[in-house]
Amino acid sequence: MIIDLVDGTYELFRHFYGLRRFTKGQDRPHGAVIGVLQGVLEMIERKATHVGVATDHVIESFRNDLWPGYKTGEGIEPALKAQFHPLEDALAAMGVAVWPMVELEADDALASAAHLACEDARVEKVLIWTPDKDLAQCVRADRVVQVDRRAKAIRNAEAVRQKFGVEPSLIPDFLALVGDAADGYPGIAGVGAVGAAQLLNRYGAIEQFPENVLRDQREAALLFKRLATLRTDARLFGDVEELRWRGPTPDFAAWAERVKAPKLLERCLQAQAALDAA
Numbered sequence: 001m002i003i004d005l006v007d008g009t010y011e012l013f014r015h016f017y018g019l020r021r022f023t024k025g026q027d028r029p030h031g032a033v034i035g036v037l038q039g040v041l042e043m044i045e046r047k048a049t050h051v052g053v054a055t056d057h058v059i060e061s062f063r064n065d066l067w068p069g070y071k072t073g074e075g076i077e078p079a080l081k082a083q084f085h086p087l088e089d090a091l092a093a094m095g096v097a098v099w100p101m102v103e104l105e106a107d108d109a110l111a112s113a114a115h116l117a118c119e120d121a122r123v124e125k126v127l128i129w130t131p132d133k134d135l136a137q138c139v140r141a142d143r144v145v146q147v148d149r150r151a152k153a154i155r156n157a158e159a160v161r162q163k164f165g166v167e168p169s170l171i172p173d174f175l176a177l178v179g180d181a182a183d184g185y186p187g188i189a190g191v192g193a194v195g196a197a198q199l200l201n202r203y204g205a206i207e208q209f210p211e212n213v214l215r216d217q218r219e220a221a222l223l224f225k226r227l228a229t230l231r232t233d234a235r236l237f238g239d240v241e242e243l244r245w246r247g248p249t250p251d252f253a254a255w256a257e258r259v260k261a262p263k264l265l266e267r268c269l270q271a272q273a274a275l276d277a278a
Contacts, residue, residue, distance in 0.1 A: 001049070002126075003114075005051075005126065006051065007110060008054055009055055009084075010131070012036055012055075012084070030086060036087055037094060045267070050244050052097040053099070054106040054113070055106055056101055060072055061103060067224075070227065094249070095247055095249050095252070104231055104234055108231040110130065111138050111230035111231060118144060123143075133180075134228060136160045136164065137171035165201070172228040173205050175228040176188075176222070177191045178191060180228065185227055188220065189217070206221050247271075248265075
């Protein structure tokens with residue numbers, strides 16, 4: 001059994017801005033949503049059986065209480081933000097497991113789902129579909145891998161080591177030292193990627209650093225590590241079979257008609273027919 005976990009928020013952003021190359025700024029109300037659904041359906045057509053999609057129901061999370069500069073929903077274009085919740089409704093109508101996150105982030109949901117799936121001996125492999133470097137910490141040997149379609153790369157543990165210079169388990173420490181502009185924390189002044197990898201390979205996790213290494217920046221580094229560490233305790237499902245796609249719900253036909261996406265419905269029904277015939 002292979003589990004496919006999709007970063008729905010990233011996909012929504014990707015499709016929204018991708019469409020703008022063709023629509024000349026005339027944003028379709030559900031254009032990005034349809035794009036995400038088409039991508040998920042394509043996975044199913046290529047024989048994906050167990051699929052889960054994580055979304056940010058809101059951008060803010062518990063991390064905003066830890067660090068005032070952490071990313072917020074400020075600045076997100078209204079036409080994009082207006083598609084956040086419709087995406088969740090559409091995925092559910094299409095019969096796909098979807099996890100809208102509020103206190104936690106979509107990344108935490110992906111990490112939690114990967115963790116839960118790994119506990120099941122029936123699961124052979126988990127694929128996490130996102131280019132987000134935070135998710136590299138979830139990679140485990142060849143069993144949990146990160147699929148970065150943007151770079152056309154599938155990263156197992158060895159590939160993570162080659163890219164970042166550290167083991168997957170040390171990615172939160174690495175990000176704490178070098179910072180993450182996308183998430184809004186600066187890292188430690190004077191420590192770059194090469195220096196961070198050298199420190200971590202020499203001493204291990206930040207907690208094991210000698211006191212004189214970070215000095216007065218130690219507490220900041222530990223805080224940034226907390227920001228970078230993904231939660232794996234979200235109880236998203238009790239059994240991986242809850243992620244099995246069995247076809248669209250009865251609500252999907254009405255949704256497809258409302259957004260004028262008849263081809264999407266047709267493909268969905270064809271996928272279900274192929275599934276039933278197998």
